[in-house]
Amino acid sequence: MNFITSSTTLLRHLQSISGALSTNSTLPILDNFLFEINDGKLTVSASDLENTMKTELEVEANEAGKIAMPAKLLLDVLKSLPEQPLTFLIDKTNFSIEIAYDNGKSKMVGYNADDFPRTPEIDNKKSLKVSGDIVSNGINKTLFATGNDELRPVMSGVFCEFSPSDIVFVATDAHKLVRYRRTDSQADGSSSFVLPKKALNLLKSNLGGDEEVLIEYNERNAKFVFNDIELVCRLIDGKYPNYDAVIPKENPNVLIIDRLQFLNSIKRVSIFANKTTHQIKLKLAGAELQLFAEDLDFSNESNERLTCNYGGEDMEIGFNSRFLMEMLNNLESSEVKLEMSEPSRAGLLTPVSDNENEDILMLVMPVMLNR
Numbered sequence: 001m002n003f004i005t006s007s008t009t010l011l012r013h014l015q016s017i018s019g020a021l022s023t024n025s026t027l028p029i030l031d032n033f034l035f036e037i038n039d040g041k042l043t044v045s046a047s048d049l050e051n052t053m054k055t056e057l058e059v060e061a062n063e064a065g066k067i068a069m070p071a072k073l074l075l076d077v078l079k080s081l082p083e084q085p086l087t088f089l090i091d092k093t094n095f096s097i098e099i100a101y102d103n104g105k106s107k108m109v110g111y112n113a114d115d116f117p118r119t120p121e122i123d124n125k126k127s128l129k130v131s132g133d134i135v136s137n138g139i140n141k142t143l144f145a146t147g148n149d150e151l152r153p154v155m156s157g158v159f160c161e162f163s164p165s166d167i168v169f170v171a172t173d174a175h176k177l178v179r180y181r182r183t184d185s186q187a188d189g190s191s192s193f194v195l196p197k198k199a200l201n202l203l204k205s206n207l208g209g210d211e212e213v214l215i216e217y218n219e220r221n222a223k224f225v226f227n228d229i230e231l232v233c234r235l236i237d238g239k240y241p242n243y244d245a246v247i248p249k250e251n252p253n254v255l256i257i258d259r260l261q262f263l264n265s266i267k268r269v270s271i272f273a274n275k276t277t278h279q280i281k282l283k284l285a286g287a288e289l290q291l292f293a294e295d296l297d298f299s300n301e302s303n304e305r306l307t308c309n310y311g312g313e314d315m316e317i318g319f320n321s322r323f324l325m326e327m328l329n330n331l332e333s334s335e336v337k338l339e340m341s342e343p344s345r346a347g348l349l350t351p352v353s354d355n356e357n358e359d360i361l362m363l364v365m366p367v368m369l370n371r
Helices: 007-020 071-079 132-145 197-206 259-270 321-329
Strands: 002-006 032-038 041-047 051-058 065-070 085-091 096-101 104-109 126-131 158-162 167-172 176-182 191-195 212-217 221-226 229-234 253-258 279-285 288-295 300-307 309-311 315-320 335-340 347-351 358-364
Touching (some): 007 041, 007 071, 007 085, 007 197, 007 229, 032 071, 065 071, 065 104, 126 132, 132 158, 132 167, 132 176, 132 197, 132 358, 176 321, 197 221, 197 229, 259 279, 259 288, 259 321, 279 321
Antiparallel strands (some): 002 085, 032 041, 041 051, 051 229, 126 212, 158 167, 167 176, 212 221, 221 229, 253 309, 279 288, 279 315
């Protein structure tokens, strides 16, 4: 089994799927790429059992065949080579691999391709096509709000909900929640699943934005097909919490403020906050917002004043400054709106100038103020 391909093209394809490789597996075969040649097309796969990624490229080959190649060794060789044709000479009997290039050759030993795990088949599947831009934005806007609690695995992923009217992405860790809704893309019926964090990061790093993504899924697995990449991942099993129930509906106290001015002020003041609680106090009165942070252990404190547009009762409310900064960094509008009801209830952060097809809502739980 021999084939010829471009060094940079092969490297680009391998790097696009290398994120799916296992990092701490006890199965040696998972440290390899699976190479399969059929009809002049090379399909390369990487897997960690939970996620399998495949990519396809054209090569010069006169016969079909397959072999597992050491991933790290192969990537290191390709990174060190300039653009040129590479000839792979593979012996099917002892799995030896020789890579010949302009001024030399390298040899390595592969593995039997039959030992590589099979990609799960998705039976009784539902499917829909979505713009890559929507999937990419949905992941980028929600991924930071996912949790890390191993006892609640369902909250470590992003909840994807499809309906005939919209597509919704939700993430929460019980302290903050993000809901990203798009009305310019719909599904035929209503369904939902929870995508794990690693699969989300793999999609995030490979989606360009202008491609169309075919999503196929059942109760156990989901498959994403776009450009020359295919990702199959195991879904997180479990019922996602009712996120609508925790979003407060009546929020009479509304603050409208310049996003970057608010973000930069929080960054400066939070330097002086307690390193455990990261607590920052917002004091709202009239057209003025005061930000205050202190660390009693070291007698550090800081406060700043900002002019703002505020309607509602005078109030003092405490938040975790890191959560507010994460949210403001993940919004793009020039102004943001913070809606609150009382100091013990969640605040809602939304962009003021929204895309008409895009609805972003970020919820942040308050922290008890030190009196």
